[in-house]
Amino acid sequence: MGFVSLIGVIAIGVLLLVLSFTVVMTIVVYAIWRTRNIILPEVILALMNIFDYPVKRTFWFFKIDTEAVDLVKTVVMNKIYEKQFSKIPPQERLIVLPQCLRHVNCPARLDPNEGIVCVKCGLCGIANIKEEAEALGEKVVIVPGGTFAARMMKKFRPKAVIGVACPAEIREGAEIAMKHGIIPQTVPLLRSGCVNTAVDWDELKRVMKLGIGNAPDLSDTMTKKAIIQN
Numbered sequence: 457m458g459f460v461s462l463i464g465v466i467a468i469g470v471l472l473l474v475l476s477f478t479v480v481m482t483i484v485v486y487a488i489w490r491t492r493n494i495i496l497p498e499v500i501l502a503l504m505n506i507f508d509y510p511v512k513r514t515f516w517f518f519k520i521d522t523e524a525v526d527l528v529k530t531v532v533m534n535k536i537y538e539k540q541f542s543k544i545p546p547q548e549r550l551i552v553l554p555q556c557l558r559h560v561n562c563p564a565r566l567d568p569n570e571g572i573v574c575v576k577c578g579l580c581g582i583a584n585i586k587e588e589a590e591a592l593g594e595k596v597v598i599v600p601g602g603t604f605a606a607r608m609m610k611k612f613r614p615k616a617v618i619g620v621a622c623p624a625e626i627r628e629g630a631e632i633a634m635k636h637g638i639i640p641q642t643v644p645l646l647r648s649g650c651v652n653t654a655v656d657w658d659e660l661k662r663v664m665k666l667g668i669g670n671a672p673d674l675s676d677t678m679t680k681k682a683i684i685q686n
């Protein structure tokens with residue numbers, strides 16, 4: 457076999473290998489998206505990092521929402537880091553919320569050092585989350601964008617972060633956090649956009665309480681008062 461023929465055979469072999477992995481990864485990602493069942497999350501994450509683009513193109517070809525690929529990646533990352541996250545005390549955790557979760561008539565103002573300062577008017581779910589988080593000892597920041605979020609992480613230097621955003625942004629945010637040695641957990645928005653977005657508040661509360669055991673529900677004022685009195 458000549459040199460040129462050998463190169464041709466190798467090229468075809470590599471192409472077939474890439475195609476096979478793309479098909480397998482597309483099926484795996486789709487299955488995780490539908491079932492949320494994950495085995496060997498570290499292996500899946502490594503392969504997703506390599507085959508991100510071809511898998512997205514395949515989803516697009518079959519008219520499946522490509523955002524699902526980012527969503528699956530965040531689910532896999534959550535699984536990998538959940539145990540480590542649970543060991544971080546609440547005082548070392550930072551919750552980063554996007555400003556688009558606010559009510560359109562939100563009266564809060566932007567503080568360049570703290571983000572948007574919620575005045576707990578009650579028009580959106582942030583007031584309740586902030587109260588619960590603060591009762592647990594966790595800090596909440598509301599940010600106008602990814603750059604501001606990165607600045608807040610640099611400023612507060614948390615050991616763990618809970619990020620809420622659209623799947624593509626939280627995936628990016630989680631990767632930045634990991635680069636800085638911050639353990640991430642993420643909760644994707646149910647409805648993305650610039651305003652009037654939505655999140656599963658119960659899921660966010662579940663993540664906030666990871667590793668805190670059977671912490672009493674301090675959002676209940678009566679319980680809180682009883683604890684303080686005792």
Ligand code: SF4
Pocket residue numbers: 558559561562563564573574575576577578579580581582583
């Ligand atoms: S609860 Fe806070 S964030 Fe939500 S609308 Fe009121 S002030 Fe804005």
